[in-house]
Amino acid sequence: MELPESISYCKTLQVADFSGNPLTRLPESFTELRNLTCLSINDIALQVLPENIGNLCHLVSLELRENLLTFLPESLSQLQKLEELDVGSNELYNLPETIGCLVSLKDLWLDGNQLSELPPELGSMRSLTCLDVSENKIEHLPEEMGNLLSLTDFLVSQNLIDMLPESLGKLRRLSILKADQNRLVHLPESIGNCESLTELVLTENQLVSLPRSIGKLKKLSNFNCDRNRLMSLPKEVCHPSHWAFLIHETQAEHFIRRQA
Template sequence: MQLVELDLSRNDIPEIPESISFCRALQVADFSGNPLTRLPESFPELQNLTCLSVNDISLQALPENIGNLYNLASLELRENLLTYLPESLAQLQRLEELDLGNNELYHLPETIGALFNLKDLWLDGNQLAEIPQEVGNLKNLLCLDVSENKLECLPEEISGLTSLTDLLVSQNLLQVLPDGIGKLRRLSILKVDQNKLIQLTDSIGDCESLTELVLTENQLQSLPKSIGKLKKLNNLNADRNKLTSLPKEVGGCCSLNVFSVRDNRLSRIPSEISQATELHVLDVAGNRLTYLPISLTTLRLKALWLSDNQSQPLLTFQTDTDPETGEKILTCVLLPQMPSESGCQENLPRCGALESLVNEMSDETWNERAVNRVSAIRFLEDEKDEEENEMRTLLRRATPHPGELKNMKKTVENLRNDMNAAKGLDSNKNEVNNAIDRVTTSV
């Protein structure tokens, strides 16, 4: 009866007895990882309980009177089978940490807004289609994780989360972010990757404390000019979108250390990027760049990625002149980039590997003829009959036919001509020819 802490986690206990209610001094209890399906009805009588962990126990429902645990500060319910939350949950006025991740919640009660002292709220991995506007009442909330749900929008009232530092909304169905997000002046980490964003609100520039912004795998065609106001931004990732241009204001992100816009549709990088003097890693692979601004030479870059199979983080560049504008530019063997659509033969010069040539061959040439071709090697012994010999047969598959190799060689020779004719590569002509000669010889 004087027990203060009880840890029964990761056992095979199928049921907690009702008599646990006699442990009136109990403050910390962990029942995680047991084959439990319910908590005893007498459980809410443990009114000194401050920390309760019941993760991964196949819990289907909470006791309706769980609000009686009025001293509870931490409640962990991750990886269960909860489909709803009892209304009495709102009575846990001292609750600071609530973990409901990886359950089966379809609805979040409006009373969630009554948990005024809540600092961390995890709702990831559920089935939520919306967040009640009352969540904006959680003035002390520091971290909100609603990733891996089915959210199509966030309430405008999210602007009330004035203490929020981490907002994670990855893997949802969001097309826009509410303008009120600009009022989250303490927000440091914002992850909106794997959504359906078609635009990024201008108010993002008002998130003055933002250090990490992840926009990977959306439908963005542009970034707002206001992004240049994010003076503390350290990491900006907008890979796999539909960006056709970057605002010159991005150079205003004076603390930017890592900037990644891989697999977009960019045709140029603004020269103002050089104003981001702390930039060390720039990833622009998988775009349509014809050249790079010469201003990049003023940066102390440690890595500049132009291609998926680039062997070194930095390349040797040559200066050239843009015939259209007359300005000095930077170019190298990997520029100009080609469109990133798969199956395009023009992509092959950027790969430079025999494996890529094989992958680009037509289905009829390779998949059917080569993969399905079988030759047999048999080992015969005088004492064995022919039926037994059949069991000792080795099959050899998928060796390219000499005719296929000739086609591959012809493709490589065509690439030689294309690359020699490519603009800005004259100074590298001998190096490129030697590289292709090695590939041709191996074929």
């Protein structure tokens, strides 16, 4: 039910996992465990993190999935060694601007929250390789997303996004882009510059056309844009020898059959 304050005496503790217990808080002395590198406190109904969690300066991995967190403390930005942060399935409504200070972060899971926007400062996380913001209420993505030059996996499914930023084309290492179940009406022409894309999922949007530049994505093996409003396809995407097409359940279905 609770952790004793005396846990702070475990000065050499490096890995701690309290997941699945009925804890609702951490003792105030917990942040004195300065040698912690991995902390997992998933699914414990945690409502708030210690304000001084930034004192855990050696943390490399922090898992907080399936809790009741509504905000992240500003001191989180002090975790300069943090490479993995999982706060999926919480009740976060916004992110602190200082989250951009986590310059070592490689994996960030924010899925299943109540976020309506992402701070532009997120673009400062140049080491980020995986970003999952699916199942939120995001309407717009900042142009600064184009600064995430190390990004390989970008998941924005099940949001309210009507357009992707033009700066997306700067993400030359991007391999997986999932933007299904949004409100996309068109794609930026710059998407053709994402030369490493192997998987592009655009199911259940409002797309009426596709940019010709998609034909430049020679590594694309899975292209899924069924349940949109496509009436035709540009000729540049009608050579499916190196793609696995899934564009059925649209007005373009007859067009694809004719091209085959």
